[in-house]
Amino acid sequence: MSKIELKNIDKFYGDNHVLRNINLTIDDGDFMTLLGPSGCGKTTTLRVISGLEKPQNGIMLMDGKTIINAEEAFYESPSKRNLNLVFQSYALWPHMTTFENVAFGLKIKRLPKHEVAERVMSALHKMRIEEYRDRYPNELSGGQQQRVAIARAIATSPKLLLLDEPLSNLDARLRIDMRAELKRLHRETGTTIIYVTHDQVEALTMSTKIALFKEGEIAQVATPLELYTNPIDLAAADFIGNPRINFIDATAVFNGSELLVKSELGEYKYVKEKMKLDEEIPLNQSFTCVLGIRPEMVEIETEDTGRDHSVAATVYASQPAGSETLVTLTVGNAEFLAIQIGLNDYEINQKVHAVLHPSRMNVYNKATGRLIKFASAKRIK
Numbered sequence: 001m002s003k004i005e006l007k008n009i010d011k012f013y014g015d016n017h018v019l020r021n022i023n024l025t026i027d028d029g030d031f032m033t034l035l036g037p038s039g040c041g042k043t044t045t046l047r048v049i050s051g052l053e054k055p056q057n058g059i060m061l062m063d064g065k066t067i068i069n070a071e072e073a074f075y076e077s078p079s080k081r082n083l084n085l086v087f088q089s090y091a092l093w094p095h096m097t098t099f100e101n102v103a104f105g106l107k108i109k110r111l112p113k114h115e116v117a118e119r120v121m122s123a124l125h126k127m128r129i130e131e132y133r134d135r136y137p138n139e140l141s142g143g144q145q146q147r148v149a150i151a152r153a154i155a156t157s158p159k160l161l162l163l164d165e166p167l168s169n170l171d172a173r174l175r176i177d178m179r180a181e182l183k184r185l186h187r188e189t190g191t192t193i194i195y196v197t198h199d200q201v202e203a204l205t206m207s208t209k210i211a212l213f214k215e216g217e218i219a220q221v222a223t224p225l226e227l228y229t230n231p232i233d234l235a236a237a238d239f240i241g242n243p244r245i246n247f248i249d250a251t252a253v254f255n256g257s258e259l260l261v262k263s264e265l266g267e268y269k270y271v272k273e274k275m276k277l278d279e280e281i282p283l284n285q286s287f288t289c290v291l292g293i294r295p296e297m298v299e300i301e302t303e304d305t306g307r308d309h310s311v312a313a314t315v316y317a318s319q320p321a322g323s324e325t326l327v328t329l330t331v332g333n334a335e336f337l338a339i340q341i342g343l344n345d346y347e348i349n350q351k352v353h354a355v356l357h358p359s360r361m362n363v364y365n366k367a368t369g370r371l372i373k374f375a376s377a378k379r380i381k
Contacts, residue, residue: 051078
């Protein structure tokens with residue numbers, strides 16, 4: 001296990017500034033996912049940590065020891081960082097069996113044969129592939145090859161395990177299985193893991209913390225629940241969640257103690273304790289804002305039952321999808337999506353009532369794009 005600290009890391013490729021003042025702490029035992037779209041800097045950050053790239057500015061500490069000090073041109077050798085990297089392409093030796101592939105790093109360390117055998121079998125057991133110990137890579141499925149690559153990485157008991165989009169070459173069903181295996185592996189070993197992906201489902205389901213990257217900068221670092229519930233800005237909110245979050249234009253006034261929000265879906269009041277007061281918020285004057293409403297936070301009723309924050313709506317489209325139904329609703333000029341559990345049959349232009357939950361809404365200042373009102377993470381009964 002290992003604690004990693006990145007301080008003021010900058011990386012350039014020629015005139016291209018790919019990492020911009022990266023500051024990130026990865027605590028001992030964390031499963032930290034670096035999440036973001038292609039080209040945002042997440043893989044470059046991983047390569048800096050591994051030693052495959054040298055930043056032009058910044059410091060990196062591992063358990064308090066200096067690993068990188070760019071100002072002094074000091075870069076600790078990758079072989080001395082006590083970490084292993086699992087590549088997207090698996091990188092297995094084709095002429096070696098599963099056992100021999102996993103044993104490769106241990107033999108380089110010149111460990112006794114009996115210890116090599118014990119460690120290899122322990123790693124194979126953790127990844128549930130003991131039965132494939134004598135098979136060659138071309139005799140294994142993609143999922144099995146990925147398990148071998150991870151077994152090889154953990155066999156040497158590294159302080160730090162780096163994984164660069166390891167599931168991207170697997171089909172959807174295998175990705176689900178491997179997510180479960182990686183989460184179980186982290187819990188069993190306690191190894192600090194840094195995981196790179198553009199897949200938000202992988203990030204949300206496996207991580208203890210997520211660093212969301214945008215254009216070479218870290219936009220937000222949070223737990224999966226906090227990142228999903230309270231994205232720091234409109235871009236983060238739009239990126240996190242599938243289906244995407246609903247954005248509803250509104251106006252607001254903040255009088256110093258309460259925020260009054262008016263939209264086509266209704267009027268809502270929020271006390272300042274629910275607000276992010278370190279953000280720019282106009283005082284005692286109307287300003288434009290955006291409501292962020294997750295589709296699963298919208299309930300649909302076919303009759304008006306008199307519930308609070310119920311608004312008359314019209315069904316624009318209905319998409320039954322097996323375990324859930326996606327329903328597009330309109331209220332005036334506002335259009336938004338609702339998710340209903342199970343198969344539900346709604347007719348186009350059917351009149352319904354949408355029940356909203358103001359405490360679960362985010363409010364963003366439209367001018368700055370920044371979050372100004374937190375959503376509650378409490379489960380709705």
